[in-house]
Amino acid sequence: MENMFCYQCQEASKGIGCTIKGVCGKTSDVANLQDTLLFVLKGIAILNGQLQTVGKAEKSVNKAIFDGLFSTITNANFDHTAFVIRIKRMLKLRDELKAKVEAAGLSVGAHESLHWTASTGDEFEAKAQEVGVLSEKNEDVRSLKELIIYGLKGLAAYAEHAYNLNHEKQEIFDFMQDALAATTKDLSVDELVNLTLETGKFGVDVMALLDAANTSAYGNPEVTKVNIGVRNNPAILISGHDLRDMEDLLKQTEGTGVDVYTHSEMLPANYYPEFKKYKHLVGNYGNAWWKQKEEFETFNGPILFTTNCIVPPLEKATYKDRIYTTGASGLAGSMHIPDRKPGEMKDFSAIIEHAKKCAAPTEIESGEIVGGFAHNQVFELAGPIVEAVKTGAIRKFFVMAGCDGRMMSREYYTEFAQKLPQDTVILTAGCAKYRYNKLPLGDINGIPRVIDAGQCNDSYSLAVVALKLKEIFELEDVNDLPIAYNIAWYEQKAVIVLLALLYLGVKNIHLGPTLPAFLSPNVANVLVQNFGIAGITTVDEDMKLFLGEVA
Known part of the structure; x- marks a missing residue:
């Protein structure tokens, strides 16, 4: 029996899954505690959904769910003790909700997450062998359920940031709980595909909420x-x-x-x-x-x-x-x-x-980097950008948003940026930009060739910009714009960004440096056929593909 099983991030061992220790550094005991925490959160989501039907949903569940999900994101929390404490707290909350469900004359339900109980870290760890990722035996169902759960984890992260700035939307919290509860049900593949796209819809909503929270508190980002x-x-x-x-x-x-x-x-x-x-x-x-x-x-x-x-x-x-x-x-x-x-x-x-009591930092580099091109700032530059497109000064935009990571194969993105023709512009957000944001790529008529919108959640800005350009150029389809998507991914916040883009109708997104291990062959095929999702190959071959050049 494996010590653990986790394949939620791009570094999944051998492209399959981590079974001894996470490549991220997560130990098997922490991985198992995270699986058990997720199991308990599903029970809480089921119960609060039942209370919602009679107008008695507990608002405290909102934070419990998004904070719990956020703690299981890759590279977020490696503290064994913290997870033991959190599971005990969540079991207590679950039992309180169960009592309220019974008091309301409702049926508690039969799912094991509603009734299982334990009190020690060892018991919590052991439970993961029964309720972890591989407990779902159907590969395609497992793949879709995990895709939804990883999207919810990313959604939870952005919801928490907005919440911390006093911005919240109950519809988002309700969906998170409903979707989490839905993963305990025997749903068909079609139902799960629809739920996946609905997760993307709420991904758009939560990023818009966070954008409003950040800008109302701190102003619109400036170049x-x-x-x-x-x-x-x-x-x-x-x-x-x-x-x-x-x-x-x-x-x-x-x-x-x-x-x-x-x-x-x-x-x-x-x-x-x-x-x-x-x-x-x-x-x-x-x-x-x-x-x-x-x-x-x-x-x-x-x-x-x-x-x-x-x-x-x-x-x-x-x-x-x-x-x-x-x-x-x-x-x-x-x-x-x-x-x-x-x-x-x-x-x-x-x-x-x-x-x-510490010494000052040791300088490791000097100079400046430029950023701050969120949607509000880009709209102020819309005139020059549109003119540059119309005159041919800008041939194509490349969305190279997402995450950076340790794999040597990620040098692809630096090489790709270096080899892009001088009449192209990179649109970026997230830490993927560190692969090229310090390169001397120059500008086009004063427009920087690297336009950095901000954090990974600011991929929302890139979507808003694309939709605005579609409107300006009077196009029917966002995919008719001169924009190509060559996105690097690493963890679950990138998953919700991907699902949001799919919901908005964006097609032909290329993901790298590898496709997610949690996509079964059949689910990957659905994404390829319906949305044109693809991986990456070599810089030269992909450059020809993106630019429509024949070898």
């Missing part, structure tokens, strides 16, 4: 030159995606002599007007998440993880005691900063005091 050098002050490096955490940290570090640098997916925080007011927000340090083992050594100060993108440090790492986590993230041995109380900020005093 910004971001410093990648360092100053001589002690500093904190903030990673992840949560802008509310960024705000709390900047407020509490102001006037302390401690600088703040962004890392990886937090880079786009530099584009927001409200954050630019803080003179101690120095710029960005380093590159994509997977280079942190080297870059955290040279940063010298403490690192705050607000979400996923954690790489468990090696035993010999000197920065192990400088890692702090918060929100859904976690790492055994690191200090976890608790959630904020209503109406208050998170308490970052411990990490600030730690920073004051």
